[in-house]
Amino acid sequence: MELFINQVLAGVATGAIYACMALAVVMIYQAIDHLNFAQGEMAMFSTFISWQLMQWGVPYWWAFLLTLIISFAGGILIERVLFKPLAKAPILTNVAGFIALFAIINSVAGLTWDFTIKQYPTPFGSSPFLGSQLISTHQAGMIGVTLLMLLGLYLFFQFTRIGLAMRAAAALPESARLVGINTSWMIALGWGMASAIGAVAGILIAPVVFLEPNMMGGVLVYGFAAAVLGGLTSPLGAVVGGFLVGVFENLAGTYIPGVGNELKLPIALALIITVLVFKPAGLFGRAIVKRV
Amino acid sequence: MTALLNIKDLRAYYGQVQALHGLNFSLNEGSLTTLLGANGAGKTTTLRAICNMVRSTGAIEFEGAPLGSRSTESIVRLGIAHVPQGRGTFTTMTVEENLQLGAISRKDSAGIVSDIERMYAHFPVLKQRYTQQAGTLSGGEQQMLAVARALMLRPRLMLLDEPSFGLAPLIVRDLFKILGKINREDKVTILVVEQNAQLALELADQAYVIETGRIVMSGNAKDIANNEDVRKSYLGY
Numbered sequence: 010m011e012l013f014i015n016q017v018l019a020g021v022a023t024g025a026i027y028a029c030m031a032l033a034v035v036m037i038y039q040a041i042d043h044l045n046f047a048q049g050e051m052a053m054f055s056t057f058i059s060w061q062l063m064q065w066g067v068p069y070w071w072a073f074l075l076t077l078i079i080s081f082a083g084g085i086l087i088e089r090v091l092f093k094p095l096a097k098a099p100i101l102t103n104v105a106g107f108i109a110l111f112a113i114i115n116s117v118a119g120l121t122w123d124f125t126i127k128q129y130p131t132p133f134g135s136s137p138f139l140g141s142q143l144i145s146t147h148q149a150g151m152i153g154v155t156l157l158m159l160l161g162l163y164l165f166f167q168f169t170r171i172g173l174a175m176r177a178a179a180a181l182p183e184s185a186r187l188v189g190i191n192t193s194w195m196i197a198l199g200w201g202m203a204s205a206i207g208a209v210a211g212i213l214i215a216p217v218v219f220l221e222p223n224m225m226g227g228v229l230v231y232g233f234a235a236a237v238l239g240g241l242t243s244p245l246g247a248v249v250g251g252f253l254v255g256v257f258e259n260l261a262g263t264y265i266p267g268v269g270n271e272l273k274l275p276i277a278l279a280l281i282i283t284v285l286v287f288k289p290a291g292l293f294g295r296a297i298v299k300r301v
Numbered sequence: 302m303t304a305l306l307n308i309k310d311l312r313a314y315y316g317q318v319q320a321l322h323g324l325n326f327s328l329n330e331g332s333l334t335t336l337l338g339a340n341g342a343g344k345t346t347t348l349r350a351i352c353n354m355v356r357s358t359g360a361i362e363f364e365g366a367p368l369g370s371r372s373t374e375s376i377v378r379l380g381i382a383h384v385p386q387g388r389g390t391f392t393t394m395t396v397e398e399n400l401q402l403g404a405i406s407r408k409d410s411a412g413i414v415s416d417i418e419r420m421y422a423h424f425p426v427l428k429q430r431y432t433q434q435a436g437t438l439s440g441g442e443q444q445m446l447a448v449a450r451a452l453m454l455r456p457r458l459m460l461l462d463e464p465s466f467g468l469a470p471l472i473v474r475d476l477f478k479i480l481g482k483i484n485r486e487d488k489v490t491i492l493v494v495e496q497n498a499q500l501a502l503e504l505a506d507q508a509y510v511i512e513t514g515r516i517v518m519s520g521n522a523k524d525i526a527n528n529e530d531v532r533k534s535y536l537g538y
Binding site: 170173174176177180181183184185186187188189190191192 | 352354372373374375377378382383385389390391393394398401402403405406450454
């Protein structure tokens with residue numbers, strides 16, 4: 010029983026990271042209708058930036074904050090330079106753009122910081138959380154930071170005018186322009202926020218998977234699985250999907266014979282395919298009530 | 302009277318296809334003008350061209366200043382509210398959020414709050430449903446919401462694209478009564494595109510008739526309504 014609870018809690022903790030990645034993916038998907046294959050690499054690069062800042066002697070939380078700001082600006086920059094010109098291009102052009110971005114960021118990170126695995130600090134420590142062996146303080150910190158961020162995002166989208174404008178631009182771009190919303194900038198803002206959310210995910214998972222240019226590869230696949238499971242059109246779904254995928258992945262690795270650590274990733278892929286076949290809209294996918 | 306909107310030699314294109322062939326017309330400040338025409342005559346295209354939603358050439362002047370190549374959203378911010386065909390309702394959002402969105406470019410939060418109350422007075426049914434998802438409203442209610450959303454901009458000019466489309470005749474009468482009231486009381490200049498020529502001509506003081514991308518007739522709405530050709534082609538008697 011203790012093993013079960015332990016695995017569930019560990020699953021919730023990594024699920025928090027998947028939730029962040031899924032949320033970042035969904036934010037960009039809502040804005041431009043494409044999956045950002047480079048989301049993980051952007052997060053990895055942000056994590057390296059924070060690591061570099063700490064190497065230069067910046068304290069953890071300052072580095073964290075600075076990295077979020079830099080990532081936000083970087084996300085906007087990427088959208089302006091690379092994806093705004095592709096706005097009306099066919100889907101494959103966009104996919105090629107994402108893959109190019111993936112390769113470029115990965116290589117630049119490797120070139121700048123090389124491919125050796127680096128330790129990444131955690132501000133929460135790794136002792137047992139509240140004296141219990143079930144979960145470590147870092148895992149508890151991951152869950153806490155994620156939930157705080159989600160709450161912040163919820164408040165932003167529900168209760169601020171700019172959040173409302175962003176939702177409108179994502180839902181109906183033409184109508185949004187007709188009430189005077191600059192939809193192009195709303196997309197850029199979405200990129201900036203997605204990039205910052207990804208940075209949080211990268212920074213939180215780095216102490217677990219260690220810092221290196223390929224650290225987010227697997228994480229992004231789980232993020233996609235979470236986003237698909239929850240429904241690509243639903244931020245709430247992405248979050249719930251993230252936690253579900255995290256728990257499911259851990260339990261399958263522990264209890265299904267032969268899965269172990271090595272076969273965890275195919276489980277995510279199997280999950281993506283299963284959801285797409287049987288419930289393409291996902292658990293929370295948009296079910297629009299309409300009367301005509 | 303001065304012209305609020307002045308259009309000269311407006312030509313519009315969908316890809317290679319030319320939809321408007323040199324339109325000239327103007328809207329007087331405070332007027333209620335209707336643009337009549339059959340399907341495919343270019344009515345919707347005219348409205349879309351005013352808001353730069355379709356490729357066009359020619360000169361459009363609003364309050365004496367050319368709109369040039371301004372983006373749709375910046376044209377709207379000048380005070381031109383456009384209720385598109387199909388109403389453009391944000392169906393997944395609540396009624397109140399739709400109204401908030403109408404005023405999204407305004408900065409005066411106190412004015413916005415009082416304007417929302419004003420809209421609820423104009424359209425009591427919206428007040429009853431303000432927390433409801435806009436997609437669950439009936440067609441008529443959604444059209445009321447679309448007009449209210451446009452008014453939240455405090456526009457100088459309101460463009461309406463077939464507001465009667467798909468609505469029951471009684472509801473259309475209600476709606477047109479409200480449009481007349483808005484025009485008189487709030488001093489909003491209105492251009493309404495309609496297929497329901499009879500009602501539109503009753504409501505409007507000016508009218509233009511458009512055929513295959515050209516204006517073929519213009520004048521006082523009453524004169525147009527009495528015109529033999531218009532009666533035969535658009536009023537059906």
